[in-house]
Amino acid sequence: MPEGHTLHRMARLQRRRFVGHALQVSSPQGRFATDAELVDGRVLESVEAHGKHLFQTFGPDLVVHVHLGLWGRFPNRRLPADPPRGQVRMRIVGPTHYADLRGPSACELLTEVEVKAILARLGPDPLRRDADPDEAWARISRSRAPLATLLMDQSVIAGVGNVFRAETLFRCGLPPLLPGRDLGRDDWERLWADLRAMMRDGERRGRIETVTEATLGAGDQPDSACASAVYAYRRTGRPCLVCGTPIARESHRARNLFWCPTCQGERPGKH
Known part of the structure; x- marks a missing residue:
């Protein structure tokens, strides 16, 4: 299972490559299709990691929560994008890069209240500045x-x-x-x-x-x-x-x- 440093590195790269841009968001696999439609075309406002969780904020009550679990992968690659291969739960496409999410244990659209509930269950993250x-x-x-x-x-x-x-x-x-x-x-x-x-x-x-x-x-x-x-x-x-x-x-x-x-x-x- 990827450990916390992997999620923080992922968040840093996604902030650099995607935040501040309107993204194309889709679910080639289909399992995230309904929620992907709600954020497709929206500007990604922030990306944060806490422990082994990733949170992509597209606006009020529009937060994509990702947990990679044992087998999940979410690599970023330069455009042009290759056709989706295998079980791609979510694809995000920005101006210069795209990222395909495969095999996560969680990929869901949450409200801010639901995000706070997840964070309340987590202990301090050594990689976060606000850790106590x-x-x-x-x-x-x-x-x-x-x-x-x-x-x-x-x-x-x-x-x-x-x-x-x-x-x-x-x-x-x-x-x-x-x-x-x-x-x-x-x-x-x-x-x-x-x-x-x-x-x-x-x-x-x-x-x-x-x-x-x-x-x-x-x-x-x-x-x-x-x-x-x-x-x-x-x-x-x-x-x-x-x-x-x-x-x-x-x-x-x-x-x-x-x-x-x-x-x-x-x-x-x-x-």
Whole structure:
């Protein structure tokens, strides 16, 4: 599933290429056809991302909400547009670029009230300027749930997926199964700052690269997973890049969890 940096990069590119222009909006697949007619020919006023959600505003109570889900894609390409191929849920065409949305879990026209209802269910997004980390801390510091669960809970922190979860826990030296209420405030501030830095870098690059030269140690050289140079994600059994211990994996709430048993050993509680 695309993580939050992907949506923010998508929003940035769409703002640059489509905002301020009257767009042609259609649904070659047909599943979004009725709503597409309502915004076709209208000026796109803004594009915003919050977590894994994208919101395209065409006017009052005319907001297209997109969630890519597991398989969704929404690439932008230069004109002229190729004929639609496959199941294109929505096509938008601007003066210089077009974008085809395929395979989303959500593509719907919402009112502003409905948008606010979605946002109310989401936690702070580390990539947004209006994010309040204290909001997430308030929930984490009271929870018995492990960090591995809390970081993937979009109502706690919006935009974090499996890759960022594995990598920030490794980089901060935190055990994945540490209960949220046992996380110290200093560790939380370090965790939030690390998430912001990694996700900003991912948004800028268009890919996730978390390994730094300063942290390489006894293990082998970084390899690519999801077009990324990473410490733990999908490196089961490979030597930790810092200490050489084999990276561990187990299933956690139907998702794979990756960590280094040495670098992420048990830590003391709050301090």
